[in-house]
Amino acid sequence: MVTTQAGAKLIGDPYDAGCATRRILDRIGDRWTVLIVGVLGDGDARFSELRRRIDGVSQKMLTQTLRGLERDGLVRRTVYPEVPVRVVYGLTEAGRTLLEPLRALQEWSIAHLGDVSASQAAYDRAD
Amino acid sequence: MVTTQAGAKLIGDPYDAGCATRRILDRIGDRWTVLIVGVLGDGDARFSELRRRIDGVSQKMLTQTLRGLERDGLVRRTVYPEVPVRVVYGLTEAGRTLLEPLRALQEWSIAHLGDVSASQAAYDRAD
DNA sequence: CGGGATCCTTAGGGATACTG
DNA sequence: CAGTATCCCTAAGGATCCCG
Numbered sequence: 224m225v226t227t228q229a230g231a232k233l234i235g236d237p238y239d240a241g242c243a244t245r246r247i248l249d250r251i252g253d254r255w256t257v258l259i260v261g262v263l264g265d266g267d268a269r270f271s272e273l274r275r276r277i278d279g280v281s282q283k284m285l286t287q288t289l290r291g292l293e294r295d296g297l298v299r300r301t302v303y304p305e306v307p308v309r310v311v312y313g314l315t316e317a318g319r320t321l322l323e324p325l326r327a328l329q330e331w332s333i334a335h336l337g338d339v340s341a342s343q344a345a346y347d348r349a350d
Numbered sequence: 351m352v353t354t355q356a357g358a359k360l361i362g363d364p365y366d367a368g369c370a371t372r373r374i375l376d377r378i379g380d381r382w383t384v385l386i387v388g389v390l391g392d393g394d395a396r397f398s399e400l401r402r403r404i405d406g407v408s409q410k411m412l413t414q415t416l417r418g419l420e421r422d423g424l425v426r427r428t429v430y431p432e433v434p435v436r437v438v439y440g441l442t443e444a445g446r447t448l449l450e451p452l453r454a455l456q457e458w459s460i461a462h463l464g465d466v467s468a469s470q471a472a473y474d475r476a477d
Numbered sequence: 478c479g480g481g482a483t484c485c486t487t488a489g490g491g492a493t494a495c496t497g
Numbered sequence: 498c499a500g501t502a503t504c505c506c507t508a509a510g511g512a513t514c515c516c517g
Contacts, residue, residue: 247459252379270479281511286480296469307478317465324458327451332374338444342423397499408491434498
């Protein structure tokens with residue numbers, strides 16, 4: 224049995240609650256995390272800029288999600304003590320590595336959205 | 351502006367609510383969907399088998415998530431009218447294509463879980 | 478500007494019981 | 498066995514107000 228320092232199983236029972244993928248997905252699987260990382264992939268951004276670019280995010284969720292990403296070491300928060308204060312968010316090295324798998328998922332989404340929508344329509348019509 | 355039949359924007363405003371990635375993520379982004387697809391990637395499985403292999407899933411959520419995946423055309427449900435009835439779930443062709451991006455995410459998770467955990471611990475200690 | 482703190486709502490999801 | 502139907506509760510998240 225292969226385990227990390229934290230004791231999360233990687234092999235052997237890959238779908239149980241301790242699984243690495245599951246732990247990560249619980250963190251980055253929510254709607255805002257992915258969107259924020261996506262936007263920051265285009266370059267650093269200020270709080271208000273993120274708020275404007277991510278349609279529908281509340282101030283609370285933006286703050287909360289950014290804190291989580293900072294805690295995970297995926298986002299860096301830089302405060303410029305000017306008046307008024309300026310805060311810039313950007314991806315860390317680790318955060319940037321996340322862009323690739325997310326990009327893969329995005330490409331899949333774009334490639335299959337049509338099929339999925341069609342399947343949904345057919346399913347709903349059938350029943 | 352490129353749009354699908356459904357009118358979801360693909361290019362131009364990639365982070366707004368109509369974005370393909372967002373629509374897909376709202377569907378497959380939850381904990382159970384990914385785990386179910388992962389298990390079915392190993393081969394077809396019966397309902398009770400899925401329930402056993404996916405630790406912690408309730409019967410309600412398993413049913414609900416499988417229905418959603420079937421509706422999306424990612425999972426095929428086959429009923430063998432024996433007594434007692436036997437129901438087998440498996441990935442469709444489309445469902446199988448989803449395995450690759452998920453695998454990429456899983457590999458990222460395994461590769462970075464240690465760093466993320468360490469970062470979290472450091473963050474919490476600093477506070 | 479970039480949040481923190483509170484209140485309040487609702488929907489996601491567990492537990493349980495029943496069915497073809 | 499493979500679900501459906503119901504009740505119920507918690508916690509995610511929106512709205513609002515305030516502050517350095």
